Amino acid sequence: MQLYLPIAEVSVNIFLILGLGGLVGVLSGMFGVGGGFLITPLLFLAGIPPAVAVATSTNQIVASSFSALLGHLRRRTVDMTMGAVLLAGGLVGSGLGMAVFNWLRARGQVDLLVELSYVIFLGTVGAMMLVESLNALLKSRRPGARPKRRKHYWVHALPLKMKFRVSGLYISAIPPLLVGLSVGVLAAIMGVGGGFVMVPAMIYLLGMPTKVVIGTSLFQIIFVTAFTTMLHAVTNQTVDIALALLLIAGGVIGAQLGTRIGARMKAEQLRILLALLVLAVCGQLALGLVLRPAELYEIQSVAPS
Amino acid sequence: MIRLALLLVAIALPGHMARAEEIVLGLSRDQVAITATFDGSDILIFGAVHREAPPPVNADPLEVIVTVAGPPETAIVRHKERRAGIWINADAVRIEGAPSFYAVATTAPLGEVLSITEDLRLAVSISRAIRAAGNRAFETANHVAALVRIRKAQDVYRLQEGGVDLDRETLFRTSLALPADLVAGNYTTRIFLTRGGKVIDSYETVIGVRKVGVERWLYDFSREQAALYGLLSLALAIAAGWAASAAFTGWRR
Numbered sequence: 001m002q003l004y005l006p007i008a009e010v011s012v013n014i015f016l017i018l019g020l021g022g023l024v025g026v027l028s029g030m031f032g033v034g035g036g037f038l039i040t041p042l043l044f045l046a047g048i049p050p051a052v053a054v055a056t057s058t059n060q061i062v063a064s065s066f067s068a069l070l071g072h073l074r075r076r077t078v079d080m081t082m083g084a085v086l087l088a089g090g091l092v093g094s095g096l097g098m099a100v101f102n103w104l105r106a107r108g109q110v111d112l113l114v115e116l117s118y119v120i121f122l123g124t125v126g127a128m129m130l131v132e133s134l135n136a137l138l139k140s141r142r143p144g145a146r147p148k149r150r151k152h153y154w155v156h157a158l159p160l161k162m163k164f165r166v167s168g169l170y171i172s173a174i175p176p177l178l179v180g181l182s183v184g185v186l187a188a189i190m191g192v193g194g195g196f197v198m199v200p201a202m203i204y205l206l207g208m209p210t211k212v213v214i215g216t217s218l219f220q221i222i223f224v225t226a227f228t229t230m231l232h233a234v235t236n237q238t239v240d241i242a243l244a245l246l247l248i249a250g251g252v253i254g255a256q257l258g259t260r261i262g263a264r265m266k267a268e269q270l271r272i273l274l275a276l277l278v279l280a281v282c283g284q285l286a287l288g289l290v291l292r293p294a295e296l297y298e299i300q301s302v303a304p305s
Numbered sequence: 306m307i308r309l310a311l312l313l314v315a316i317a318l319p320g321h322m323a324r325a326e327e328i329v330l331g332l333s334r335d336q337v338a339i340t341a342t343f344d345g346s347d348i349l350i351f352g353a354v355h356r357e358a359p360p361p362v363n364a365d366p367l368e369v370i371v372t373v374a375g376p377p378e379t380a381i382v383r384h385k386e387r388r389a390g391i392w393i394n395a396d397a398v399r400i401e402g403a404p405s406f407y408a409v410a411t412t413a414p415l416g417e418v419l420s421i422t423e424d425l426r427l428a429v430s431i432s433r434a435i436r437a438a439g440n441r442a443f444e445t446a447n448h449v450a451a452l453v454r455i456r457k458a459q460d461v462y463r464l465q466e467g468g469v470d471l472d473r474e475t476l477f478r479t480s481l482a483l484p485a486d487l488v489a490g491n492y493t494t495r496i497f498l499t500r501g502g503k504v505i506d507s508y509e510t511v512i513g514v515r516k517v518g519v520e521r522w523l524y525d526f527s528r529e530q531a532a533l534y535g536l537l538s539l540a541l542a543i544a545a546g547w548a549a550s551a552a553f554t555g556w557r558r
Contacts, residue, residue, distance in 0.1 A: 002485065003341055004340070004341055004342065004343040004485070004520060006516065006520040006524045006527075007524065009488055010486035011343060011345075059539070059542055060542070062539060062543065063542035063543070063546040064546065066542065066547065067545075067547070067549045067550045069546075070546070070547065070550035074554075226539050229539055230532070230535045230539070232535075233527070233534055233535030233538060234531045234535055237527050239527070239534070241523060241527070241534070241537070241541070242523065244538055244541070244542065245545075248541070248545045249545065252545050252550070253549055255546075256553040288392075289391040289392060290390065290391060290392075291392075292392065293392055295451075296384060296386075296451075297382055297383065297384050297448065297455065298382070298385070299381070299452060299456070300380065300381040300382075300383070301378050301379070301405070
């Protein structure tokens with residue numbers, strides 16, 4: 001069954017788009033990532049123009065993240081205080097990131113920077129998570145192993161201490177603000193919600209429990225992507241509401257399934273899967289940079305001047 | 306008085322052969338409506354050659370060329386090169402006025418039915434139609450060639466030699482399959498009659514492609530009330546997220 005999309009100006013298969021939305025929804029619910037780094041390339045493959053794909057996927061992420069967040073709220077696995085602090089840093093960060101993005105665009109080569117930063121960040125984050133979670137899984141299998149005591153990082157020595165009740169933390173507000181800030185910068189440059197950077201940062205830098213991390217990440221992703229959607233709708237007019245609705249319909253259902261799958265899995269297993277997923281996307285992007293492309297030219301259509 | 310009239314006719318109809326044979330055109334439809342379920346459209350372009358006198362004896366055979374051009378747009382063509390082991394965009398060329406869709410159908414190979422000078426003058430072939438918009442052909446030759454190659458592969462630039470049927474040098478017809486991912490706008494349709502590579506008559510008309518119904522309403526809404534449109538998108542997203550969550554909770558109980 002075909003549907004002609006009013007803004008994208010292409011005709012797509014309804015079930016293909018529903019399926020894509022569903023797949024990304026499952027991942028979103030399981031790992032607390034928005035899935036922007038996954039849905040956008042998939043939409044390119046489905047023949048949607050890049051500008052519309054980027055803008056519309058942010059709108060879809062709002063829906064699937066909100067659906068998943070409600071599931072987490074019921075289980076009380078959202079640290080609102082932490083989310084608010086991260087978001088405060090994140091909004092400042094997106095402002096900075098947007099400035100960096102425009103500066104780079106004026107010099108050309110924005111695509112390259114985006115792809116390189118994807119490869120570097122996804123590669124580093126994925127490899128670190130994989131090693132750590134495999135270690136944790138092996139240790140937990142060994143009989144008689146004692147759970148490790150929570151480490152004291154340098155972050156615990158900073159001023160401005162706040163109580164994060166749900167996470168069970170009493171730490172300075174400066175590290176979460178900095179994490180939010182740097183993720184905000186990345187999100188603006190790379191055009192994603194930043195969940196795949198945020199989640200590991202919360203686990204390894206802030207020492208938050210994995211189960212709380214996901215809900216909290218979703219909480220702040222909703223605000224960041226809602227902001228981005230408005231920006232795209234107003235400045236570029238590239239949000240395709242028909243495409244978004246299809247993706248959303250698939251995505252919200254997928255997100256509910258994902259939350260349930262996630263709740264039944266061990267934290268280590270979840271982290272291993274997320275690490276593998278992140279590494280797979282990184283590998284695919286890295287190959288694209290290194291291998292000779294089949295077509296050396298590419299066309300970008302713009303409105304007649 | 307009669308002499309003056311003859312003179313006027315001679316000025317109005319340049320070329321001695323002109324208008325001895327004229328095109329009378331019909332279209333199966335001159336409006337294409339893009340609805341939500343739009344999945345491409347077939348248009349039949351047909352017509353006849355009108356003659357006051359019998360066709361010239363010993364003349365070259367009559368040939369017909371039909372071109373359909375979508376709304377012009379600006380295309381940025383980027384070229385990748387390998388630098389320090391990775392493929393990056395090395396140079397880019399803006400090509401102005403490249404049609405989003407361009408189809409040429411002829412009764413015989415284009416090189417035989419149209420001389421190079423006529424092609425230069427009227428911009429009929431695909432590469433001429435792009436270069437006609439004042440693009441510096443010399444500097445952009447590789448990029449224009451790439452644009453044509455990629456769009457031919459996407460089937461939005463087409464050359465159908467032998468795609469026009471001509472019956473007894475009088476009746477001609479061709480069928481045009483418009484793709485599903487059609488850009489709305491005016492599709493300029495041109496028909497040329499040629500003999501020995503020279504154009505003896507031409508005719509131009511427009512096929513209007515318009516979005517209708519919900520498609521049109523949403524498109525206009527997104528352009529005219531962008532902020533409201535954005536808020537509506539967000540509201541729908543939040544509502545859908547909530548509805549799914551509520552539905553699943555209810556279903557589990």
